[in-house]
Amino acid sequence: MASTTLKATKLSDLQIPLEDVVKATNNFHDDNIIGRGGLGLAYKGQLQRSGNFIKISALRLDRKQGEGEVEFWTEISVLSDLNHTNLVSIIGFCDEKDEKVIVTTYAAKGSLKEHLRNPNLTWTQRLQICLRGGSNINSSTILLDKNWEAKLSGFKISIKQLLNRMDRVILSEPIGLKGYMEPEFQKIKGVTHKSDIYSFGVVLFEILCGRRAYIENGANRFLSTLVKYHSGKKTLEEIIYPDIRNQMSTGSLRIYVELAYSCINDDRANRPNMDKILEELEKALKLQLRRENIVRLFS
Structure with a gap:
């Protein structure tokens, strides 16, 4: 009492x-x-x-x-x-x-969504944001403080704290935005933790490509559709945000891209779990930091 x-x-x-x-x-x-x-x-x-x-x-x-x-x-x-x-x-x-x-x-630098095309947000910082952001649903609810560190916000926090969705299908409208919703939802009208993984995969591509998940009047409105198109043609490099492309280590980019694609796999069963995602992001960051150390050593 x-x-x-x-x-x-x-x-x-x-x-x-x-x-x-x-x-x-x-x-x-x-x-x-x-x-x-x-x-x-x-x-x-x-x-x-x-x-x-x-x-x-x-x-x-x-x-x-x-x-x-x-x-x-x-x-x-x-x-x-x-x-x-x-x-x-x-x-x-x-x-x-x-x-x-x-x-x-409200974090000093606002939401990640506002900085997707910010040339001052380096590839290393973007990787660190991915690691700290966890599987939050979209780039609007990942806020950035003065040191570019991620802060989570939104109703999603409480649901993740109290509801274990690992083996459950929730038959309700997903808490999300246009562009982050997995294709399967339209078929079975339900969400699981793998739905969150799909949304996070879209965020990974937002960070990589410097563009939002959905652009109302754009020729390629859905980012997920665009990246899958370029995956088939093996031309993803054409839509990577150019201001960060030359900063990337080859290994870091390869791991990141493979991970991001696995997150938006149309088959839920083939999407990774969050532990695997964090493990791969750690690898990508480690390779990137190694490259930066080498560049500093010889500059």
């Missing part, structure tokens, strides 16, 4: 008035949207706390869908209990007037 009371008190301390959140996000203005997920939109903003302004991310539950209540409270509970260098920190939440919003810290 004491722990329950303590928890309730802890959560009450995190409550933020809706008025403050609205002001911080300029009334949830479209210009402040930084991500669009299955449960709602994420907005950046400036929240005034104790006389100072801090950068925030506000995850606004889409009440039109009539779901997400459990995920909302679970997310708050998990984030308020966890303190991890690779997770965003919770600032508070709003639960007023049919609005449910989770407010977290």
